[in-house]
Each structure stands twice: as C-alpha cells, then as structure tokens.
Amino acid sequence: xxxxxxxxxxxxxxKSAGGGLASQPTGIPGGAxxxxxxxxxxKSVEEFCVGSTDGILILDRDKKVKYVGxxxxxxxxxxxxxxxxxxxxxxxxxxxxxGTVIDMCERVISSLGENQTATLDINGVARNLTAVGxxxxxxxIHWVMITVKMNG
Numbered sequence: 001x002x003x004x005x006x007x008x009x010x011x012x013x014x015k016s017a018g019g020g021l022a023s024q025p026t027g028i029p030g031g032a033x034x035x036x037x038x039x040x041x042x043k044s045v046e047e048f049c050v051g052s053t054d055g056i057l058i059l060d061r062d063k064k065v066k067y068v069g070x071x072x073x074x075x076x077x078x079x080x081x082x083x084x085x086x087x088x089x090x091x092x093x094x095x096x097x098x099g100t101v102i103d104m105c106e107r108v109i110s111s112l113g114e115n116q117t118a119t120l121d122i123n124g125v126a127r128n129l130t131a132v133g134x135x136x137x138x139x140x141i142h143w144v145m146i147t148v149k150m151n152g
Contacts, residue, residue, distance in 0.1 A: 037136055041143070042067050055148030058134075061109060061141070063088050063102050072148055075122060097122060104131035105144045113141055122148070 042058065045067060049056050055072030059065060064087055068080040076094055083091035089098040097120060104116045113133040119126055128149040133141035 033137075038066075038142070041134065045145070053150050055146075055150060057088075057101065057146040057148075059088055059101065059105055059144050059146070061105075061143075063105055065091050066143060071150060075148065075150075094122065096120060100129065101131070101146055104129065104146065107131070108133040108144050109141055 045056070045058060049069045052069065052071065054069075055075050056067065056069030057065070057072050058067040064085060065080075065083045068078050068083050072078065073080055073083075076092055076097060078091060088101055089095070092098040092101075100118050100120050104118055107116045108114065108131050113135065116131040118129045118131075120129055121127070130147045130149075132145050132147075134143045134145060136142045
C-alpha cells in the first residue's frame with residue numbers, strides 16, 4: 001500500500017474521529033466551508049508528514065501547488081514559500097517532473113480518483129511516484145497528492 005493511500009486514509013480517519021471536516025456541512029462550493037476544509041486537510045497532511053522519508057506534493061485541480069513537503073523541497077530545490085500558489089510547471093525547474101506530475105493529476109481526475117503511478121529519473125535516480133486524489137465532503141476531487149518514494 002502506498003504511503004499516499006495510508007496518508008489519505010489516516011487524515012480521513014482523524015477528521016471523522018475528531019468530529020471535524022467529515023461532519024461539517026458542504027455549503028456553497030468554493031465557499032467558507034470549502035476553504036475551512038482545505039485548510040484543515042493541508043494542516044493534517046503537514047502534521048502527518050513530519051518525519052516522513054518520502055517526498056510529498058499536493059496540487060489542486062488547476063495543478064497549482066498547495067503543499068510541498070520538506071523532502072521533496074530538498075530533492076527538487078523547491079522553495080515552498082515561492083512554490084505554493086504557482087502552477088507546478090512554473091514552480092519546478094525540472095520540466096520532466098512537472099510534466100509527469102501534471103499527466104498523473106489529469107489521469108487521477110479523469111478516472112474519478114483511481115491511483116496513478118509512474119517511474120521518473122530525478123537527479124540521476126529512478127524514483128517511484130504515486131498520485132492519489134482526495135475528495136472533499138461534496139465528493140469532488142479537489143486535490144491530488146503526489147508521493148515520491150525516496151528509498152527501497
């Protein structure tokens with residue numbers, strides 16, 4: 001099971017157990033509820049990723065960076081403070097990485113959430129990438145989490 005699957009499952013369970021996002025009303029798409037859900041999801045991901053040895057990247061449906069984990073930031077020389085809010089193709093100097101990630105995101109969204117995998121040479125090492133869609137409480141996929149396996 002991929003780290004990203006475990007992460008999505010754990011974040012979902014934390015939200016349900018805490019009476020958090022899973023129990024909140026959906027409200028107007030893109031409204032205050034969606035904004036709150038996004039902030040809570042990203043905060044949960046950040047907390048869960050502390051100490052992770054895998055690279056983590058979260059993109060929205062428009063391929064804009066929502067979160068860059070420290071391992072991936074180091075691997076790709078991405079500065080999260082500049083990357084967040086930018087399209088991944090603008091944020092990453094590695095065009096092959098950006099193109100692969102965009103393709104994986106498109107496939108996750110068009111398949112209504114089916115996980116996608118790829119292998120990509122990053123800095124001379126073949127790395128396994130996994131893309132997993134995250135559904136908001138209204139059922140739509142709003143984010144795609146990319147994990148880059150760093151070892152084994």
